[in-house]
Amino acid sequence: MDSTTLYINQTVKLKDNQFILNNKETLSTKEDGFSPLGKAAYKHLKSLYPKYYKMDPLCKMAFLCSEFILSGTELSDEQKEKTALIFANSSSTFATDKKFHAGIGEIPSPALFVYTLPNILIGEVSIRNGLKGENAFFIEPKFNALLLVEQISTIFDTTDTELCLAGWLDYYDNTNYEGLMILVSRKPDNRILNSEQLNNIYN
């Protein structure tokens, strides 16, 4: 089992109406809530990705975080096949579940139903960037750095994974949301991937 050190190459935090890229506040809004922040971020990133508008808030959060991390990065086809995506949250897709549930009596929407699975956020980021590596989504009562570190380490040790996008993305409603996304690889960097480091970044 190859246990070479893994490094956190990039981080994006989504908290208190701010996007914080690698510890530097990158974007913020005065207005409270993810909706205005998301709109501002999408404009700022100039993603030009029409599918964005179909996404539910959880997927938008994931998309935007991944755009901050990956824009400007050119990945080869081989790297795309070896990029894993590992995520967790506590809410699963609660906000969208409530919306879908409310529509059951009338005309349930297939466009909404598809977003009632948390791993769809992995799908959206995969489609956007052509990423075909390992996938995993877990539900935890709160942010669990150890779970993420163990899952990421295992994936690197036991598969041909070269890059990993991972994190915690929770969305309960417009004013109750938070996110942390990291990019991990064997490329040496200041921050080593371990629970302590990840907890520091999260807190």
Add this chain to the structure above:
Amino acid sequence: MAFFIASNIINSIGFDTEEQIGNIESYTTGITDCDSFSGQTTAPIATIDQQKLNSARLHLKETLTRFETLSILSIEKALNNTTVDLNNPGTLLILSTTKGNIELLKTKAPENFDGHVYSAAENIARHFNCHNTPIVVCNACISGVLALLTAKRYLDRGKFHTIVAAGADVASDFIVSGFEAFKSLSGVPCKPFDKDRLGLSLGEGAGTIVLSNKKPTDGKDYIRLQSGATANDANHISGPSRTGEGLFLAASKALQGKTNIDFISAHGTATPYNDDMESMALSRLGLQSVPVNSFKGYFGHTLGAAGIIETILTAQSMLQNRVFATLGLENPGTIEKLNVSNKHTDKELNKSLKLASGFGGCNAAIVLEKNG
């Protein structure tokens, strides 16, 4: 190393593996007309007999939801055949589900909603006095296979010696109306790989496999989870890649260059797209002549439980050297020809491939080996 040491299945055709096999042998399906969801669909659904469930759960003292009851019963029944105690620090429970207690949205106001998946996991863990917090895999229809793969990966890390992987999902207005909205439900019991297949049949169920890092020493044949992988199509969030890209990649990685596979348990949901996609992936892998089946004609698509239930049946197939029929199949009709049959046949099976695919473009594949 990850060896299967015990298992259990609860679904519309039985409350244990023996009952399952009995109904499979007699070509019996649990997919039937269902009044409970007549408001959402006219499609038949494979529900679990409520009276049977009520008598099976008489000994459970706590107030539990249907989802929690099924999960606990399945885990209990699997553990009954072992000396495994989840209170032991070297053990771990891994749960797999797509929507858990989502039906609680009907009875609880959103602000009082206690149906979050992690709450259900806590309730289940409390029942077994689990030493370690359970891990919950929630990755659409590959959840069950991913839970098993996660179990193997954790056993290989050496942190645990025994892992219980349990998957469950219950039928609910939420799930039924969702698939109905997608128009993916078949008006008749599903017909995997059939040229006239109309869609999937939903089913509820629970499946449990107890995995150990120690090879069984009772002299009987045993099954080992040898390898596995997942991969994303990176193509569409609700439809599979037309070229079976993700499934091809996952299976390639799981097979590690070896193609001496004797049997394939496909995802085989009987939707027009899925079955075509699987035939393409298998053809690309050079496995189109290997006997392949879908178990979903017997008890429907059990979502979070599917990967576990169908892996148990794959293991049983290997232990009995029997390829079970694809129930519902009359005339094969997939883009690439497959070696499918609607009759049970005997065949020596030493190595099998289990496949799964799900919304979000996710795909998973695991390889099982007998006495390896």
